[in-house]
Amino acid sequence: xxxxxxxxxxxxxxxxxxxxxxxxxxxxxxxxxxxxxxxxxxxxxxxxxxxxxxxxxxxxxxxxxxxxxxxxxxxxxxxxxxxxxxxxxxxxxxxxxxxxxxxxxxxxxxxxxxxxxxxxxxxxxxxxxxxxxxxxxxxxxxxxxxxxxxxxxxxxxxxxxxxxxxxxxxxxxxxxxxxxxxxxxxxxxxxxxxxxxxxxxxx
Numbered sequence: 041x042x043x044x045x046x047x048x049x050x051x052x053x054x055x056x057x058x059x060x061x062x063x064x065x066x067x068x069x070x071x072x073x074x075x076x077x078x079x080x081x082x083x084x085x086x087x088x089x090x091x092x093x094x095x096x097x098x099x100x101x102x103x104x105x106x107x108x109x110x111x112x113x114x115x116x117x118x119x120x121x122x123x124x125x126x127x128x129x130x131x132x133x134x135x136x137x138x139x140x141x142x143x144x145x146x147x148x149x150x151x152x153x154x155x156x157x158x159x160x161x162x163x164x165x166x167x168x169x170x171x172x173x174x175x176x177x178x179x180x181x182x183x184x185x186x187x188x189x190x191x192x193x194x195x196x197x198x199x200x201x202x203x204x205x206x207x208x209x210x211x212x213x214x215x216x217x218x219x220x221x222x223x224x225x226x227x228x229x230x231x232x233x234x235x236x237x238x239x240x241x242x243x
Contacts, residue, residue, distance in 0.1 A: 056096070056099045056100055057092065057096060057097065057099070057100050061090075061092055061096075062100065064090045064091065064092060065086060065087075065090045065092055065097055065100075065101065065107070066107070066110050066111055066114055067090070068086050068089040068090035069081070069086045069089075069090075069107040069108070069110070069111050070111040070114065070115065070143070070147070071089070072085060072086060072089060073107075073108060073111055073146075073147045073150065073151075074143050074146045074147050074150075076150075077150030077151065077153065077154050078104055078105070078108050078147075078150065078151050078154055078156060079150075079154035079155075081104055082104065083097060083098055083101070083103070083104060083107075086104075086107060105156075105160065108147070108151060108156075108161070109160075109161065109162055109163055111147060112144065112147060112148070112161060112162045113162060113163065113164060115140055115143055115144045115147070116144060116162070116165070116166070116167040116168075117166070117167065118140050119137055119140045119141060119144065119167050138201070138222070141197070141198075141201065142201050145198045145201055145202055146202075148161065149202060168190065168194075171190050171194075172186050172187055172190050173186075175189055175190050175193075175233055178233070179233040179234060181233065181237070182237055184237075184238055185237045185238045188238045189232055189233045189235070192232055193228075193229045193232055193233070196225055196228060196229070196232075197222075197225055197229070200221060200222070200225055204221055208221065
């Protein structure tokens with residue numbers, strides 16, 4: 041099927057994806073990656089889940105790796121829209137940002153455990169750039185220290201979101217209020233940012 045200019049339109053057997061179809065594919069891939077990890081997911085599975093023929097899907101996404109990168113970019117962008125440039129958020133915003141961060145972290149963690157090269161996971165890190173800039177300005181840090189502090193803060197929070205329930209049980213804290221650990225982590229972020237600047241590596 042073609043349009044009035046003779047160009048193929050969405051719905052042809054091997055044509056590219058329109059915007060809505062592309063979104064369906066990325067959404068389906070994101071759910072599968074978060075649940076099963078990239079090593080267990082195939083293009084055929086994503087095609088079945090999205091309802092888009094694999095022949096059409098693969099015109100735009102030639103590999104699972106390409107879809108993983110697109111999924112990570114989309115979730116990271118959504119986190120940034122909510123407000124990575126602000127340290128404190130309203131409760132509803134914080135809950136949604138937390139949900140998206142957990143999804144992002146699960147995909148990254150599963151990919152790394154599956155042996156994916158970290159350098160090939162994602163093309164752009166605009167969400168991290170925004171967070172680094174927020175730390176630099178808010179806490180008056182030099183750029184190198186801001187980059188270190190963001191990496192350390194994310195290590196704390198990401199590790200907690202992935203392993204927190206197990207750690208609370210292991211440390212005999214499973215009766216504590218559910219929201220207290222994350223509130224404590226938020227305070228730790230601010231204390232971490234106020235540490236002295238990162239020193240120059242000594243030879």
